[in-house]
Amino acid sequence: MTAVTPTAHETPAPTADELTGERAHLTTSRAALQAMRERAEQLFTVGDQVAGDAYTAEQLGRQMAQRIKELSDDPAVPLFFGKLTMAAAGGEASPAHRPDGSAGRAAGEAERWHIGRRHVSDAVGEPLVLDWRAPMSRRFYQASARDPQDVAVRRRFGWSPAAAGGSTVLTSFEDEHLDHGQELGTGSAILTAEIERPRVGPMRDIVATIQPEQDELVRADLEDTICVQGAPGTGKTAVGLHRAAYLVYLHRERLRRSGVLIIGPNRAFLHYISAVLPALGELEVSQATVAELLDQLPVRAEDGVAAATLKHDQRMAQVLHRALWARIGRPTGPITVSDGSYRWRVDEGVLRRVVDEVRREQPPYALGRERVRARVVGLLQRQSEARRGDSPPDSWLRKMGKVKAVAELLDHCWPAVTPQQLLADLYTDAEARSRAADGLLTPEEQELLHWAKPPRSLRSAPWTAADAVLADEVAGLLDRPAGFGHIVIDEAQDLSPMQARALARRTGHGSLTVLGDLAQGTTPWAARDWRDLLGHLGRPDGRIVPLSTGFRVPAAVVALANRLLPALDVAVPPARSLRRDGSLEITESADVVAAARTALTREGSVGVIAADAAVPGVLDALRAAGLEPSDLDGDGRLTVVPATMVKGLEYDHVIVLEPAAIVAAEPRGLHRLYVALTRAVTSLIVLHTEPLPEPLRA
Numbered sequence: 071m072t073a074v075t076p077t078a079h080e081t082p083a084p085t086a087d088e089l090t091g092e093r094a095h096l097t098t099s100r101a102a103l104q105a106m107r108e109r110a111e112q113l114f115t116v117g118d119q120v121a122g123d124a125y126t127a128e129q130l131g132r133q134m135a136q137r138i139k140e141l142s143d144d145p146a147v148p149l150f151f152g153k154l155t156m157a158a159a160g161g162e163a164s165p166a167h168r169p170d171g172s173a174g175r176a177a178g179e180a181e182r183w184h185i186g187r188r189h190v191s192d193a194v195g196e197p198l199v200l201d202w203r204a205p206m207s208r209r210f211y212q213a214s215a216r217d218p219q220d221v222a223v224r225r226r227f228g229w230s231p232a233a234a235g236g237s238t239v240l241t242s243f244e245d246e247h248l249d250h251g252q253e254l255g256t257g258s259a260i261l262t263a264e265i266e267r268p269r270v271g272p273m274r275d276i277v278a279t280i281q282p283e284q285d286e287l288v289r290a291d292l293e294d295t296i297c298v299q300g301a302p303g304t305g306k307t308a309v310g311l312h313r314a315a316y317l318v319y320l321h322r323e324r325l326r327r328s329g330v331l332i333i334g335p336n337r338a339f340l341h342y343i344s345a346v347l348p349a350l351g352e353l354e355v356s357q358a359t360v361a362e363l364l365d366q367l368p369v370r371a372e373d374g375v376a377a378a379t380l381k382h383d384q385r386m387a388q389v390l391h392r393a394l395w396a397r398i399g400r401p402t403g404p405i406t407v408s409d410g411s412y413r414w415r416v417d418e419g420v421l422r423r424v425v426d427e428v429r430r431e432q433p434p435y436a437l438g439r440e441r442v443r444a445r446v447v448g449l450l451q452r453q454s455e456a457r458r459g460d461s462p463p464d465s466w467l468r469k470m471g472k473v474k475a476v477a478e479l480l481d482h483c484w485p486a487v488t489p490q491q492l493l494a495d496l497y498t499d500a501e502a503r504s505r506a507a508d509g510l511l512t513p514e515e516q517e518l519l520h521w522a523k524p525p526r527s528l529r530s531a532p533w534t535a536a537d538a539v540l541a542d543e544v545a546g547l548l549d550r551p552a553g554f555g556h557i558v559i560d561e562a563q564d565l566s567p568m569q570a571r572a573l574a575r576r577t578g579h580g581s582l583t584v585l586g587d588l589a590q591g592t593t594p595w596a597a598r599d600w601r602d603l604l605g606h607l608g609r610p611d612g613r614i615v616p617l618s619t620g621f622r623v624p625a626a627v628v629a630l631a632n633r634l635l636p637a638l639d640v641a642v643p644p645a646r647s648l649r650r651d652g653s654l655e656i657t658e659s660a661d662v663v664a665a666a667r668t669a670l671t672r673e674g675s676v677g678v679i680a681a682d683a684a685v686p687g688v689l690d691a692l693r694a695a696g697l698e699p700s701d702l703d704g705d706g707r708l709t710v711v712p713a714t715m716v717k718g719l720e721y722d723h724v725i726v727l728e729p730a731a732i733v734a735a736e737p738r739g740l741h742r743l744y745v746a747l748t749r750a751v752t753s754l755i756v757l758h759t760e761p762l763p764e765p766l767r768a
């Protein structure tokens with residue numbers, strides 16, 4: 071049993087009694103949480119019996135089941151991690167508290183608040199643990215000696231890691247007497263221990279140790295779009311996930327309706343972060359890659375770099391817009407319609423005015439078609455009313471909307487089209503292409519879009535990933551997609567303008583959290599300027615905020631990676647690490663087996679990062695040596711990761727194989743190497759037999 075005490079000031083030392091009191095509070099809180107869960111379960115049973123119709127019963131059932139899940143107590147996760155003792159009204163805070171540690175207090179006694187991952191209250195509704203997102207909890211993260219915000223003492227709790235299936239034990243605490251000018255900041259032993267804790271398994275939440283500059287971003291208003299530029303390991307992903315949890319807590323009903331979406335670079339990354347929000351009690355946030363979101367067509371081919379780069383270029387938005395609206399034709403004569411009793415006629419000039427008018431209104435294309443239909447039927451309706459003296463029934467209106475003459479008029483003037491059809495026409499019909507691209511794309515660029523062989527069907531066409539982005543743009547011109555209340559975009563520097571537009575379309579009136587690092591941009595269209603990307607995302611005025619303190623990569627490793635920065639051609643400040651520990655080794659050797667063996671003798675995860683083409687060989691070598699590397703979705707201790715998949719991930723011990731091969735594999739290979747070198751939490755071993763890339767030679 072240890073109680074960690076800051077030494078800088080004369081402050082009362084924590085006593086064993088205090089630790090006992092805190093443990094008692096833990097026991098009380100656990101029991102209260104259990105009671106809350108039992109109450110929810112009872113309501114669930116009762117709700118089942120009283121819900122009126124099947125729909126209400128299902129809705130209610132879903133919400134109750136969700137609530138019960140939210141109230142589950144994982145003994146491996148500390149129920150609280152901090153405590154605020156407020157300055158007593160009109161006097162000093164008293165370090166003593168009731169033996170049961172409860173928040174209730176006698177007159178003149180200071181208020182005390184335990185802060186945890188979720189709210190826990192006793193049978194009469196008195197809070198025993200405050201949710202970290204509650205307004206009061208903000209002070210836990212923001213109070214400082216300079217601005218104590220009425221906090222006398224901030225206490226952080228230390229917990230022993232839980233053994234498999236066991237529970238974590240409250241072992242220590244660390245106090246900062248803000249009222250005595252004492253503040254530990256990043257010198258906190260508990261913070262340091264948390265940051266240095268080995269990383270086996272998926273990403274963890276950071277609620278216990280969110281730093282003030284991160285907290286500002288986590289608690290930004292729902293209306294605020296923020297763009298976080300941060301070096302590797304500065305906590306961008308963590309900030310994004312915690313902001314999602316915070317916003318859902320504060321605007322639950324609103325965001326339940328519109329939804330919150332997290333966008334990540336690939337499935338392996340989404341798997342890696344998938345446990346964070348559930349650990350924070352949030353189970354209803356969707357996670358997807360951009361490709362998963364844009365699923366208008368079956369991808370079955372790959373573009374060359376030049377074609378892909380062109381298709382991701384923002385000019386394509388105009389090309390597609392033109393191609394679509396060029397399909398609109400002018401009426402070439404009157405229409406005559408019979409309803410069985412009478413014949414009605416609408417003149418060409420009137421039809422032209424209808425089409426021109428709708429066109430000027432610029433509705434989504436599909437809506438425009440329906441608008442023309444409705445207005446033509448309206449003209450017929452007025453004639454019918456004039457002749458019959460009363461309104462025709464709805465069935466008559468529906469029938470008139472579908473009669474041959476009206477359908478033919480629409481097919482000529484405002485033809486229906488699918489995204490696939492529009493793209494296929496653009497790719498096969500040189501004339502249509504040049505009409506749409508004239509003045510926007512050079513003849514050579516237009517040729518890049520050409521399909522040498524017309525496909526037999528739209529389904530079997532050689533669609534590429536970039537075509538899926540373009541098809542989504544067309545779908546967005548046809549109809550507006552439903553918007554999310556908030557979207558968190560991780561690794562946003564890699565988005566193309568066209569992908570950004572696809573996300574902007576799904577933002578509706580909602581806001582964005584844009585996270586990234588220009589130095590880690592590896593796509594041919596990677597952003598070089600956040601303001602430009604924010605423009606494509608439809609939020610040109612989004613606030614750009616830097617994060618500068620690194621929590622992952624040890625200082626020696628950061629120093630190595632920073633040597634690449636001047637060659638990366640982006641204006642970002644060099645990373646600064648909080649971590650003085652850790653090691654870096656650069657060895658002329660190709661013996662990955664020996665390096666992996668040594669790394670496995672240490673605590674934590676081991677990641678071997680190699681150029682994609684080298685991965686099968688590395689896997690074979692490790693398996694032949696009796697080691698058991700797992701694939702990216704596995705949670706084993708040793709993982710072999712292709713360099714193109716490692717973005718956003720981290721391992722305690724990283725072995726980077728042959729940097730020159732990683733650089734040579736792609737046009738932005740140096741950026742990729744920068745990503746690979748910044749994945750290590752504790753140690754980085756660089757193995758090479760070829761000369762190191764120029765900036766690393768020293």
Ligand SMILES: Nc1ncnc2c1ncn2[C@@H]1O[C@H](COP(=O)(O)OP(=O)(O)OP(=O)(O)O)[C@@H](O)[C@H]1O
Pocket residue numbers: 264265274275276279280281284300301302303304305306307308309587590621622717718719720748
């Ligand atoms: N305040 C914090 N307390 C403890 N750990 C933290 C804190 N902030 C970040 N970390 C840890 O640092 C590591 C890096 O965080 P994260 O992955 O969010 O960084 P990132 O900026 O997204 O990195 P990258 O650019 O490499 O993707 C994670 O293990 C995260 O849990």
